[in-house]
Amino acid sequence: MSQPIGTSLPGILLPATSDISPAWPSADTGQWGLVFQNRFKKLHDLLDGPDNLPDAHSVRAAIRELATDIKALSGGITGQASAAAQMSEHEHKRNLDEALRPISAYHNRLLEFHVYDTYFGVTRSLIFPLDQFTAQLTATVIRLLDDLAHTLLNIDDVAALLYASELMLRHAQGDTATTPRDSESTNAKSVTGAPAALAVGPMYRWRLGHHFFALCAIFSRHCLLTVANQIPSGSPESMAELLDWATLTLRGTTAAMWYATNMSQAAYLGKIRPSMPKEFSGTQNLDYERLKQARESVIGALTRNYGSSLMTCPSIVRDAFAAHCEAEVQDLEHHTLIAASKVGGKPSLLGSPAVEMLRTMAQERREALAMFLSVE
Structure with a gap:
């Protein structure tokens, strides 16, 4: 292969x-x-x-x-x-x-x-x-x-x-x-x-961008799970650094998608879209699904030990996690812009309007993470 x-x-x-x-x-x-x-x-x-x-x-x-x-x-x-x-x-x-x-x-x-x-x-x-x-x-x-x-x-x-x-x-x-x-x-x-x-074509860049995405997702997940396992006895400085690394590589996944789609709309619609299997979706990305689950593990560990408001959580950890949640919301906003630039109002392979679906997902993610986005 x-x-x-x-x-x-x-x-x-x-x-x-x-x-x-x-x-x-x-x-x-x-x-x-x-x-x-x-x-x-x-x-x-x-x-x-x-x-x-x-x-x-x-x-x-x-x-x-x-x-x-x-x-x-x-x-x-x-x-x-x-x-x-x-x-x-x-x-x-x-x-x-x-x-x-x-x-x-x-x-x-x-x-x-x-x-x-x-x-x-x-x-x-x-x-x-x-x-x-x-x-x-x-x-x-x-x-x-x-x-x-x-x-x-x-x-x-x-x-x-x-x-x-x-x-x-x-x-x-x-x-x-x-x-x-x-x-x-x-x-x-x-x-x-x-x-x-x-002599690389659209498919080469499309595939390579997703490979880099996967490596970033795996690394980011590793950092998040390490933090979840360290709460509450771990060093706040160490946990904050790990959260910073998780955020940096999460941002790497976002950039990987901009790289993967760095081509004309005509190239995307003419080469990439027709190559996709029927009912293909980004939700079938196993490493990304596991990354999201790792974020839930951190939320679970934080709220069990510091309450839903995280007010007793060390501020350096709370701030670092807020930055990670913000990067996750922005990631979905970036995906919305990428979809708009490549498919416009066309439906996804699952049949629903791709851009509107992503806008809804971004709003839902912001609402779900709202309590962690504020560091006041």
């Missing part, structure tokens, strides 16, 4: 449980530390500088430099990612079935989740150590960076994609970088000159 890194449609291996290892290695050490200190810092300066408008040429050049470094440091990890994602449809469905069986609400939707995964080139494994997450993340980020300089995204979405990539790579890579291989280093250098027009 997976293809080598390049312009063929990419595949990805994800955990059937949406879980990742709780043990994160240290960051900012060794060769990877230099990437974070130099390349990502340069992009922060270019995108967040208070005194100058960002220069598109400089930002694109910095993205290509970052891609070069990551390719050189990744060694054979990208090949490992592509090989691991090769799996028969039968094995994928069997793994998904076993992972979903303990929760009937999910297991009853096995076919929906399987169809969604298959459409986006996703396979799933029951055994998913941290090094596998690292491989899939690194391969996906390389693909994303290779194409990002060729998009016409808004500056906030470019920043969100880069900052989510930085956060996840920090925790996944740590001090595990390999020595660059000569052949791969030579190939990586080809991206440092003028940007070459990649």
